[in-house]
Amino acid sequence: MKRIWKKASLPALLVFFLSVAGCTDNEDGRSASSEPDYDLTQVSNKAEVSQEIANQAKRSVLKNEEVIGARGVNTSEQILVAIEVRQMDRFNLKKLEKRITSDLENKFKEKKVTVSTDKKIYLELDELESQLQTEDLSKKKLDQETNRIKKLISDQA
Amino acid sequence: MMFFWAFVVGGLICVIGQLMFDILKLTPGHTLSILVVVGALLDGFGLYEPLIDFAGAGATVPITSFGNSLVHGAMQEAEQHGLIGVVTGMFEMTSSGITAAIIFGMIGAILFKPKG
Amino acid sequence: MTSNKQTNQDYQQFAKQRETKRPVFKNCIRAFLIGGLICAFGQLISTFYIHFFHFTEQNVGNPTVATLIFITMLLTGFGAYDKLAQFAGAGSAVPVTGFGNAVIAAAIEHRTEGFVLGVGGNMFKLAGSVILFGVFSAFVIALIKTLLIQWGVI
Known part of the structure; x- marks a missing residue:
């Protein structure tokens, strides 16, 4: 029993690792940045609500050296940004999150800013970005989706 | 990257446990109790959350996280309801580990026969 | 030693x-x-x-x-x-x-x-002590911390 388990577990683990690691490309026409150091996508303004502000926010967030990736959307009232942080800076994740939130708040005074470092939010925003890029997402739908993702951030259980 | 650090940090916590077994000659019961108290203390000083941010499951899977989340749940509730929250919020975040152990313990007892 | x-x-x-x-x-x-x-x-x-x-x-x-x-x-x-x-x-x-x-x-x-x-x-014959000391120490620590916060020390 144990022997079989031992033999089978290693390849299974490897396959899983690879499959998890392998799903990061986006083939939806968002322009990815040419910088190899970080992961930035820009949604072009085909969508009903212009994503120019979110694009600006992402670019400014990536100026922090701790941040290696950014995804974000904006609606007419708010900006929602998720960042990926360099591994060694993850010890100060909460502080960094606060600092970047206040930076963005100063920069975009007229909007409500939410910043998250959570992987789940990053993935959700990535998907929403690609929806914005490829299909015509109505303003209402965008608001709904943004609020849904925002709720995930404060979800404790 | 996260897997690597989960491996290293989780492994190191286990090495600490092993050293307590071998060098201090503590029983597993004593060792685990001490580790839980250490986890609770670390969270009291606000040091355990950064470790979780850094190592993910490397910090949440070892038993030290049990102490951490007990304090965490208690503090969260205490912020809202004052002192009484310390008692009422204790199991707010830890419930799943104990619940799972009880449920699967019962199911295990029904499914499996004791050996020997 | x-x-x-x-x-x-x-x-x-x-x-x-x-x-x-x-x-x-x-x-x-x-x-x-x-x-x-x-x-x-x-x-x-x-x-x-x-x-x-x-x-x-x-x-x-x-x-x-x-x-x-x-x-x-x-x-x-x-x-x-x-x-x-x-x-x-x-x-x-x-x-x-x-x-x-x-x-x-x-x-x-x-x-x-x-x-x-x-x-x-x-x-809980074996695991009981983990729960006991976990809960009790967490109680003491959270209590002290809450009091300190309420008194404005930290």
């Missing part, structure tokens, strides 16, 4: 001698490998839940722990966890799976004495 009176060099020699006698170093390597693997496996489960279910990094710990304990139940039931524990020492005891194993093994073992007195009465 008299080692703390000796000089550093002596101590190192002393430690070396002991190392060969008792396999502390070997035990630690094993604990590191198995404990690390269990945590990496936990990370794998977490990543899976984050990608395919509605869990965030914040709350993914709960389903991860529950899943690990479920797997522990199977391994304990088939007797595999015992063998793993013999090999890994603290590597299989310190992760939450060790806690699960203590509860589940006690439950299975005492089943012959009936469900109320046997399973119910002995379930």
Whole structure:
């Protein structure tokens, strides 16, 4: 029993690792940045609500050296940004999150800013970005989706 | 990257446990109790959350996280309801580990026969 | 032990001698490998839940722990966890799976004495102290911290 388990577990683990690691490309026409150091996508303004502000926010967030990736959307009232942080800076994740939130708040005074470092939010925003890029997402739908993702951030259980 | 650090940090916590077994000659019961108290203390000083941010499951899977989340749940509730929250919020975040152990313990007892 | 009176060099020699006698170093390597693997496996489960279910990094710990304990139940039931524990020492005891194993093994073992007195009465025989000291220390620490915050010290 144990022997079989031992033999089978290693390849299974490897396959899983690879499959998890392998799903990061986006083939939806968002322009990815040419910088190899970080992961930035820009949604072009085909969508009903212009994503120019979110694009600006992402670019400014990536100026922090701790941040290696950014995804974000904006609606007419708010900006929602998720960042990926360099591994060694993850010890100060909460502080960094606060600092970047206040930076963005100063920069975009007229909007409500939410910043998250959570992987789940990053993935959700990535998907929403690609929806914005490829299909015509109505303003209402965008608001709904943004609020849904925002709720995930404060979800404790 | 996260897997690597989960491996290293989780492994190191286990090495600490092993050293307590071998060098201090503590029983597993004593060792685990001490580790839980250490986890609770670390969270009291606000040091355990950064470790979780850094190592993910490397910090949440070892038993030290049990102490951490007990304090965490208690503090969260205490912020809202004052002192009484310390008692009422204790199991707010830890419930799943104990619940799972009880449920699967019962199911295990029904499914499996004791050996020997 | 008299080692703390000796000089550093002596101590190192002393430690070396002991190392060969008792396999502390070997035990630690094993604990590191198995404990690390269990945590990496936990990370794998977490990543899976984050990608395919509605869990965030914040709350993914709960389903991860529950899943690990479920797997522990199977391994304990088939007797595999015992063998793993013999090999890994603290590597299989310190992760939450060790806690699960203590509860589940006690439950299975005492089943012959009936469900109320046997399973119910002995379930937390080993794991009870972890819960006791965890809860009590957490209570004291949270109490002190809350009081300090209320008095405005921190």
